Amino acid sequence: MAAQLPYPEIAQIFARFRAAEPEPKGELEHSSAFTLLVAVALSAQATDKGVNLATRKLFAVADTPERMLALGVEGVTEHIRTIGLFRNKAKNVIALSQRLIDAFGGEVPASRAALQSLPGVGRKTANVVLNMWFRIPAQAVDTHVFRVANRTGIAPGRDVIAVERAIEDQVPAPYQQHAHHWLILHGRYVCKARKPACAACLIREYCRYEEKNL
DNA sequence: ATCCCGAGGG
DNA sequence: CCCTCTGGAT
Numbered sequence: 103m104a105a106q107l108p109y110p111e112i113a114q115i116f117a118r119f120r121a122a123e124p125e126p127k128g129e130l131e132h133s134s135a136f137t138l139l140v141a142v143a144l145s146a147q148a149t150d151k152g153v154n155l156a157t158r159k160l161f162a163v164a165d166t167p168e169r170m171l172a173l174g175v176e177g178v179t180e181h182i183r184t185i186g187l188f189r190n191k192a193k194n195v196i197a198l199s200q201r202l203i204d205a206f207g208g209e210v211p212a213s214r215a216a217l218q219s220l221p222g223v224g225r226k227t228a229n230v231v232l233n234m235w236f237r238i239p240a241q242a243v244d245t246h247v248f249r250v251a252n253r254t255g256i257a258p259g260r261d262v263i264a265v266e267r268a269i270e271d272q273v274p275a276p277y278q279q280h281a282h283h284w285l286i287l288h289g290r291y292v293c294k295a296r297k298p299a300c301a302a303c304l305i306r307e308y309c310r311y312e313e314k315n316l
Numbered sequence: 317a318t319c320c321c322g323a324g325g326g
Numbered sequence: 327c328c329c330t331c332t333g334g335a336t
Contacts, residue, residue: 128321129321130321141321142321143322143323145320145321145322146320146321146322146323146331147319147320147322147331147332147333148320148321148322148332148333148334149319149320149321149334149335150320150321151320151334151335152320152333152334152335153321183333184333184334185332185333185334186320186331186332186333186334187322187323187330187331187332187333188331188332188333189331189332190323190324190330190331190332191331191332194323194324221323221324222322222323222324223323224322224323224324225322225323226321226322226323227321227322227323230321242321244320244321244322245319245320245321245322246320246321247321262322282321283321286321289321290320290321294319295318295319295320296318296319296336
């Protein structure tokens with residue numbers, strides 16, 4: 103592999119993120135590895151606000167694989183109908199619960215391969231669970247991270263795998279654990295898809311996006 | 317019309 | 327690689 107070009111100000115960028123938010127958290131509500139896994143699996147093409155509304159009702163009656171199975175696909179569907187892609191997701195939540203019981207003793211596994219063997223769990227969801235629950239500095243690249251990494255030039259890449267590797271290669275070790283949430287929160291509230299709030303951006307002086315797009 | 321903490325199938 | 331699933335927000 104050729105040496106990566108270092109982003110010159112990357113340490114300063116993350117120092118600013120950390121100063122503004124020392125312990126960045128995700129915004130998906132959960133109380134266990136299982137409820138986190140389900141919440142993340144439900145979050146595809148949905149706002150986390152909408153996911154939280156649905157999971158509050160769902161987890162009130164089913165916060166374990168066993169209780170989820172007792173609800174059945176129909177029961178899960180009733181609770182998550184307001185989330186996008188709800189039919190597939192309801193099926194996945196039940197199948198995932200069944201497989202957790204059959205193959206993993208009802209526990210959420212701590213490896214990416216095992217997580218990705220669960221129905222409805224892809225690389226991004228697996229990385230989020232590894233990062234948030236197991237404290238492994240895995241880099242989940244969702245729509246926000248992908249956009250921010252490319253726009254700012256922090257970790258450019260044509261696809262999510264390339265961006266994931268770029269973050270691992272470019273972001274200094276002390277910032278790896280929280281890089282995911284810093285980037286995602288920055289993308290959600292400042293470096294937005296439609297109208298990026300460049301005037302309010304903490305790292306504006308390190309970013310060339312605004313001048314290139316005006 | 318476009319986007320939201322994507323994944324699976326063809 | 328492409329397509330489909332899907333409701334709600336902007």
